[in-house]
Amino acid sequence: MTLRIGSGAGYSGDRIEPAVELAQSGRLDYLAFECLAERTIAIDQQKRLKNPEEGYDPLLEARMRAVLPICLEKGVRIITNMGAANPLSALAKVAAICREMGLGPVRLAAVTGDEVLDQVRQQDLILEETGQPTSALGSRLVSANAYLGAAPMVDALRQGAQVVITGRVADPALFLAPMIHHFGWGMDDWARLGQGTIIGHLLECAGQITGGYFADPGYKDVAGLARLGFPLAEVEPDGSAVITKVDGSGGSITLATCKEQMLYELHDPAAYLTPDVTADFSGVRFTDLGADRVGVAGGTGRAKPPTLKVCVGYVDSYIGEGQIGYAGPGALDRARLGAEIVRERLALTGVRHSELRVDYIGLDSLHGPGLARPAAEPYEVRLRVAGRTETPAEAERIGNEVETLYTNGPAAGGGVTKGVRQVLAMASAYLPREAVRPELHIKEVSR
Amino acid sequence: MKLRELAHSRTGDKGNTVNISVIAYDEKHYPWLERHITAAVVKNHFGDLVKGEVIRYQLPNIGALNFVLKDALAGGVTRSLALDAHGKTFSSAMMALEIPPPPGSAA
DSSP states (O other), X not given: OOEEEEXXXXXXXXXXXXXXXXXXXXXXSEEEEOOOOTTHHHHHHHHHHHOTTOOSOTTHHHHHHHHHHHHHHHTOEEEEOTTTTOHHHHHHHHHHHHHHTTOOSEEEEEEEXXXXXXXXHHHTOBOTTTOOBGGGGGGGEEEEEEOBOSHHHHHHHHTTOSEEEESSBOTTHHHHHHHHHHHXXXXXXXXXXXXXXXXXXXXXXXXXXXXXXXOBTTTBOOSOGGGBOOEEEEEOTTSOEEEEEOTTOBSOOOHHHHHHHHTTTOSOTTOEEOSSOEEEOTTOEEEEOSSSOEEEEOOEEEOOOSEEEXXXXXXXXXXXXXXXXXXXXXXXXXXXXXXXXXXXXXXXXXXXXXXXXXXXXXXXXXXXXHHHOOSSOOSEEEEEEEEEESSHHHHHHHHHHHHTHHHHSSTTOEEEEEEEEEEEEEEEEEEEGGGOOOEEEEEEEOO | OBGGGTEEOOEEEETTEEXXXXXXXXXXXXXXXXXXXXXXXXHHHHGGGOOSOEEEEEETTTTEEEEEESSOSTTOTTTOOSSSTTOTTHHHHHHTOBOOOOTTSOO
16 A cells, blocks of 8 residues: 655756656656746746747656656656646647657646736735735736645546646645545645655655755765665655665665755745645654665644745846956956956946846855955956846846956956846745636547 | 754755754754754854844754744845855855854864
8 A cells, every 4th residue: 555656856957867767666656757946937938928839848858758658658657847837738748749659548637727827917916025016017927826736636646647747836746646646635634734745845856855965075975976866755544654765776865864855945844835734844753764765754734824825927137247267366356356347347338237246256156255254365266247237238238348358357367258147036926725726637648 | 163063954945035954963962053053143153144034943853953044045046146046055154153062072
């Protein structure tokens, strides 16, 4: 009765071979792929506005080609939010791949309804971060997606879908859905939903629990990071689980890796809000079972929140940036002189910017001068100037003024890079559950 | 001694807020960490980097503290001009925190 759920991706651009390894050797029942960071869906929505067939995860095709034949042969069901801003196009794409690879008959499903632009516009919701109504964004509003819970994915599984593709859903719900389906947990069994949520939370970043993002030589050594294995959970009917990975894969699963991942992106451990449950991790216990096996129990929960969180994406501004390197005696002084010149040039030439940032990479660019307290002047330093503008043309001028330091600035600057990017900012709003209507779409691919 | 000798850490981000865990390598050191690493100590350590309040959550169940630092990402992950817009490197700044050595340790 043990349920085996693997985690095939921790973000959109993640490695693919560890997912193949899990599908091949993990003896899985389910393989879930979490690929949707906060901003990803707004970027994908912009692609969809340009081409209505796009807007799903750019690696959907490569991932599906790699794992679908194995998963369908072994009876491993796939759940993923790679539908991003366009789950229906993703569904059509996966159907085409199945046909082309001769994988039918197969039943596929897509979940829509997370897109709530209309509702957000109608209700003119207030954005949590800015305190402004969404109407103030005007045409800069790009996307609005509510975090859906496990229910529509559970429906898809009940209807026999072998692949379930969603847009925005809560990350742990991708893993909670198969537990609810398999064990028949009630949608108000808060204790089990809370324990299932900690399992999902531990798995959702894939390699971050198997020793990825963990190594610190001499303190926390991890072997085999180039062949890092991705995790799987062996879940029991009461929700207790063992986190493990495929034998022989790289990385390691220890109490320490599990604790780090449990606290990742967590605020109040007693109130981890999801669409399905207010999960409580304050009593979670880990047990070292040896050989890359850690037991997890003690998660619980309370009633789910009355509203659903909505991620609102909007075009905020442009960022222009330039970098140039200096080395040897006086490197830092020349970099500082370069920064002064760029500031003066931007003022002289009337480049409007609402924010300008100067960093000395190699000195204090990551934590600022307060924490860095450098002991000696670095051998080399890289000047970085970044500024926020209203237009791409003005943003471009910032990088250009760093570039002109080559022939007009301090001695011996080298290695200029420059760039411009549009800032798609994300803000949060909250919608009553009743305003959000998930929809399920089933597609059969015949042999 | 540096906190790095007793604990490990990971940073997570949400909007303009980061959380930084402090996890004892050996759970017997947890009470020492709880005593010496208060929200005020962390707020002071991060200085100008963190504009907002610091909240501390205690997790004796796993021998860890969790610090939530508000208004810490120069306007938020998606808007920030910073190189490390997510604040992913902040855990390393936490590891540099100086704390008194626990009793019985070779300081």
